[in-house]
Amino acid sequence: MSAVSDLQRLIGTDGVLAPSDGLERYERGYRYGTGRALAVARPATTGELRAVVRYCVSNDVRIVSQGANTGLVAAGTPDSTGDQLILSLERLRAIETVNVGDRTARVQAGTRLSALNRQLATHQLFFPIDLGADPSIGGMIASNTGGSRLLRYGDVQKNLLGLEVVLADADATVLTDMKALRKDNSGIDLKQLLVGTGGTFGIITAAQLEVQRLPVQTATALLVPARQEAIPQLLNLLEAEAGEFLAAFEGMSANAVEAALEHNPRIRNPFDKGSIPPYTVLVELASVLGPDRIDLSDFLADRLGAYMSADDPLVADGLLGRSEDLWAIRHSISDGVKALGRIIAFDVSVARTRLPALRAELLAAVHANYPFLRVCDFGHGGDGGDHFNIVWPPDASSAYDASTVDALRDLVYDTVVKRFGGSFSAEHGVGPYNVAYYKRYTSPEERAFAGKLKQLCDPKGILGNIDFG
Amino acid sequence: MSAVSDLQRLIGTDGVLAPSDGLERYERGYRYGTGRALAVARPATTGELRAVVRYCVSNDVRIVSQGANTGLVAAGTPDSTGDQLILSLERLRAIETVNVGDRTARVQAGTRLSALNRQLATHQLFFPIDLGADPSIGGMIASNTGGSRLLRYGDVQKNLLGLEVVLADADATVLTDMKALRKDNSGIDLKQLLVGTGGTFGIITAAQLEVQRLPVQTATALLVPARQEAIPQLLNLLEAEAGEFLAAFEGMSANAVEAALEHNPRIRNPFDKGSIPPYTVLVELASVLGPDRIDLSDFLADRLGAYMSADDPLVADGLLGRSEDLWAIRHSISDGVKALGRIIAFDVSVARTRLPALRAELLAAVHANYPFLRVCDFGHGGDGGDHFNIVWPPDASSAYDASTVDALRDLVYDTVVKRFGGSFSAEHGVGPYNVAYYKRYTSPEERAFAGKLKQLCDPKGILGNIDFG
Numbered sequence: 001m002s003a004v005s006d007l008q009r010l011i012g013t014d015g016v017l018a019p020s021d022g023l024e025r026y027e028r029g030y031r032y033g034t035g036r037a038l039a040v041a042r043p044a045t046t047g048e049l050r051a052v053v054r055y056c057v058s059n060d061v062r063i064v065s066q067g068a069n070t071g072l073v074a075a076g077t078p079d080s081t082g083d084q085l086i087l088s089l090e091r092l093r094a095i096e097t098v099n100v101g102d103r104t105a106r107v108q109a110g111t112r113l114s115a116l117n118r119q120l121a122t123h124q125l126f127f128p129i130d131l132g133a134d135p136s137i138g139g140m141i142a143s144n145t146g147g148s149r150l151l152r153y154g155d156v157q158k159n160l161l162g163l164e165v166v167l168a169d170a171d172a173t174v175l176t177d178m179k180a181l182r183k184d185n186s187g188i189d190l191k192q193l194l195v196g197t198g199g200t201f202g203i204i205t206a207a208q209l210e211v212q213r214l215p216v217q218t219a220t221a222l223l224v225p226a227r228q229e230a231i232p233q234l235l236n237l238l239e240a241e242a243g244e245f246l247a248a249f250e251g252m253s254a255n256a257v258e259a260a261l262e263h264n265p266r267i268r269n270p271f272d273k274g275s276i277p278p279y280t281v282l283v284e285l286a287s288v289l290g291p292d293r294i295d296l297s298d299f300l301a302d303r304l305g306a307y308m309s310a311d312d313p314l315v316a317d318g319l320l321g322r323s324e325d326l327w328a329i330r331h332s333i334s335d336g337v338k339a340l341g342r343i344i345a346f347d348v349s350v351a352r353t354r355l356p357a358l359r360a361e362l363l364a365a366v367h368a369n370y371p372f373l374r375v376c377d378f379g380h381g382g383d384g385g386d387h388f389n390i391v392w393p394p395d396a397s398s399a400y401d402a403s404t405v406d407a408l409r410d411l412v413y414d415t416v417v418k419r420f421g422g423s424f425s426a427e428h429g430v431g432p433y434n435v436a437y438y439k440r441y442t443s444p445e446e447r448a449f450a451g452k453l454k455q456l457c458d459p460k461g462i463l464g465n466i467d468f469g
Numbered sequence: 470m471s472a473v474s475d476l477q478r479l480i481g482t483d484g485v486l487a488p489s490d491g492l493e494r495y496e497r498g499y500r501y502g503t504g505r506a507l508a509v510a511r512p513a514t515t516g517e518l519r520a521v522v523r524y525c526v527s528n529d530v531r532i533v534s535q536g537a538n539t540g541l542v543a544a545g546t547p548d549s550t551g552d553q554l555i556l557s558l559e560r561l562r563a564i565e566t567v568n569v570g571d572r573t574a575r576v577q578a579g580t581r582l583s584a585l586n587r588q589l590a591t592h593q594l595f596f597p598i599d600l601g602a603d604p605s606i607g608g609m610i611a612s613n614t615g616g617s618r619l620l621r622y623g624d625v626q627k628n629l630l631g632l633e634v635v636l637a638d639a640d641a642t643v644l645t646d647m648k649a650l651r652k653d654n655s656g657i658d659l660k661q662l663l664v665g666t667g668g669t670f671g672i673i674t675a676a677q678l679e680v681q682r683l684p685v686q687t688a689t690a691l692l693v694p695a696r697q698e699a700i701p702q703l704l705n706l707l708e709a710e711a712g713e714f715l716a717a718f719e720g721m722s723a724n725a726v727e728a729a730l731e732h733n734p735r736i737r738n739p740f741d742k743g744s745i746p747p748y749t750v751l752v753e754l755a756s757v758l759g760p761d762r763i764d765l766s767d768f769l770a771d772r773l774g775a776y777m778s779a780d781d782p783l784v785a786d787g788l789l790g791r792s793e794d795l796w797a798i799r800h801s802i803s804d805g806v807k808a809l810g811r812i813i814a815f816d817v818s819v820a821r822t823r824l825p826a827l828r829a830e831l832l833a834a835v836h837a838n839y840p841f842l843r844v845c846d847f848g849h850g851g852d853g854g855d856h857f858n859i860v861w862p863p864d865a866s867s868a869y870d871a872s873t874v875d876a877l878r879d880l881v882y883d884t885v886v887k888r889f890g891g892s893f894s895a896e897h898g899v900g901p902y903n904v905a906y907y908k909r910y911t912s913p914e915e916r917a918f919a920g921k922l923k924q925l926c927d928p929k930g931i932l933g934n935i936d937f938g
Binding site for chain 1: 568569570571572573593612613615619623624626627636642643644645646648649650651652653654655656657658659661662664665666670682701702704705708709710711712713714756757758762763768818819820821822849851852853854890891892893894895896897898899906907910911912914915918919921922925937
């Protein structure tokens with residue numbers, strides 16, 4: 001194939017994989033779907049990457065950038081045409097600098113989160129985006145991941161100091177803002193165009209990150225809210241009383257917890273007599289101060305006691321546990337739910353005070369219209385995110401049917417976006433799996449503007465596998 | 470004048486001020502400079518504002534948006550031609566919603582920071598950008614202000630959830646992202662184009678802000694570092710030991726403190742026998758936890774004692790004081806320095822560990838080349854910002870001379886940007902006063918890209934009084 005040999009001449013034989021080399025691990029999505037690639041280009045330097053981009057621009061070859069291939073909306077995998085080149089960042093994975101005094105790290109885009117955090121941990125530092133997967137830093141930027149500790153540390157955008165980006169114009173122009181300054185308003189903030197746009201506006205090749213001190217103590221508890229509507233009040237109470245230490249406030253439905261416990265037999269059921277409460281909130285406090293200054297376990301136990309013994313208690317039950325044990329439940333949910341049948345996944349968000357009302361309305365609607373489906377949702381109470389995942393069990397009274405799934409998606413998304421003013425994609429970004437909803441819910445003005453921006457960054461429209469216009 | 474009467478027909482007599490009405494307070498900069506306006510349009514609704522923009526687009530009238538007119542780079546005041554219309558946001562100042570449970574506030578762009586914080590304080594909340602001035606929220610977004618507590622809360626961008634923006638195209642297109650979601654990656658993040666671009670890409674009319682819990686206790690101290698190079702180590706030690714509570718780490722030169730004390734006789738000199746140390750660091754700890762949980766004054770006193778009695782102490786001297794008294798020194802510096810003579814002001818930043826070396830090099834260069842000038846710098850040690858302000862005293866051996874000032878600016882900016890990889894505008898943005906340095910230090914690629922973005926948002930180039938291309 002001529003593209004393969006052309007690219008091999010540009011960046012070496014090792015740099016390019018042809019379909020005959022077996023491309024499945026690049027073509028198959030992390031959880032869903034598979035496509036077919038023209039080839040995989042694996043440049044080892046920004047210079048090589050630019051050579052690939054210039055070749056693609058002049059030969060009209062479409063490019064799908066791929067980091068660790070852990071995305072959930074197919075933005076990093078090719079479509080089924082076999083015409084798209086996968087541009088893998090996997091060989092651009094150097095951790096170039098860790099500056100302990102500045103709390104900054106300069107990394108190439110293919111660096112894995114786990115690799116970065118291993119190195120940072122030797123300096124009592126970490127990049128504080130807490131995720132189930134192990135993505136590349138470039139992919140995290142392209143999808144602006146949030147995760148379980150956003151409440152305390154914010155999303156990727158808030159921890160990003162600079163980017164190096166290659167545009168898909170004829171020169172493969174490099175835009176660079178890698179000064180790693182905390183205060184810099186000396187021009188336009190070009191990098192922000194790239195955050196959360198999934199590789200369609202440019203290819204992220206390197207980043208400057210702000211990193212954080214690792215906590216030296218944590219205290220973790222499971223709380224059973226007295227009633228759903230009390231959850232936002234409980235969050236406000238914890239923000240007022242546990243203040244700076246509050247690190248996570250994660251919600252789990254009974255179905256989600258049950259799926260996690262069934263799937264991972266090493267997890268002990270922490271609830272009395274094996275019962276699972278209808279909804280559980282996992283609360284974590286964390287601090288860089290040691291227990292000699294303030295003992296977070298004592299502090300959390302004290303607060304739990306007070307909440308449970310109040311006249312009109314917000315908390316019906318609560319138990320402290322080892323952090324690893326309680327988080328193991330939370331982190332086993334995705335795989336546990338997946339094991340129950342076909343998943344219809346959602347990644348939605350609303351204003352956090354409206355999350356209980358949204359859940360109540362969605363649960364009622366799903367039960368009324370699709371009684372054979374099982375909702376196993378879990379989410380981020382601190383920021384209004386909910387993974388409203390629904391399982392179609394293999395033994396359901398009704399057989400799996402794509403048009404039913406489409407109707408269900410319409411129901412959920414219309415409720416979230418139109419009735420609750422929320423988002424159809426809280427932290428997974430936009431890709432082929434949900435671009436139809438982007439088109440449905442985004443104003444014509446914004447889409448027109450996005451289309452013009454795209455034209456500016458990628459005049460021939462070869463980057464990515466969705467159309468933002 | 471026809472523009473005035475045309476605009477009065479569009480938005481009413483009250484909405485437009487003519488030169489004969491006296492426009493000085495709109496035309497004169499907060500600290501420096503003055504221009505001359507065609508008129509001042511003061512729309513009371515976004516609809517009226519759009520009508521003004523459409524009129525200006527079709528009649529080629531240039532627009533300078535103005536919030537509270539507290540900017541320092543002349544981005545909000547007209548030039549001397551008398552051809553520019555000031556579009557004042559002062560009548561768009563409603564605080565539309567404060568949602569206590571969500572910790573969000575929806576405001577019109579002309580809302581003053583002080584007005585917002587007064588209302589938020591009734592709910593134990595605040596917008597945590599700490600500044601000497603009292604700007605409008607729209608102006609804060611347009612210049613992405615940072616201030617004295619960035620170390621803890623970040624800059625405006627990090628506390629911004631959404632914007633409403635009017636573009637200067639023929640339709641005066643409104644782009645709206647006012648959902649106030651903490652997690653939303655369902656499209657491009659249009660608002661980021663507007664942050665820090667000083668009104669040249671669009672007119673910010675409203676914003677959704679994330680707001681924070683007000684601390685219930687603070688502890689404040691002045692520390693005298695044992696040596697300049699120890700300052701970053703001291704910061705790291707405080708980050709490790711005082712962790713979540715560290716709210717400010719501000720540096721003040723002796724000349725800056727002396728100017729503050731001379732200017733404001735109500736401030737008591739807190740140092741022994743009236744001596745002023747060569748450099749002082751103001752440290753503030755703050756918490757939403759009460760002193761019954763952890764007493765920050767005791768905690769800070771304990772740490773100060775330990776730092777001073779160490780074998781190789783980082784801190785030579787330290788004193789705790791009332792927070793208001795110590796901050797009064799810091800907040801009196803600007804006016805104090807201004808009273809000493811003509812100011813040559815700088816707002817630069819570098820990586821925070823490099824700030825002592827930058828200061829040493831700049832001080833040596835200024836003293837060697839311009840011994841008659843007095844450097845009165847102060848800055849933000851936590852984020853590498855420094856207001857390297859220089860006074861030309863009225864009784865200097867050499868008379869004030871603009872070409873000397875230009876040479877001095879070249880010396881300082883070249884040192885900051887070229888030798889230290891820093892920024893010539895850390896938090897004041899880019900305006901007519903420093904656009905020449907934007908052109909000098911910004912890469913041709915980035916300027917070309919910025920020019921194309923500008924073309925997209927403002928095809929006729931009528932917005933703002935600088936050219937970002």
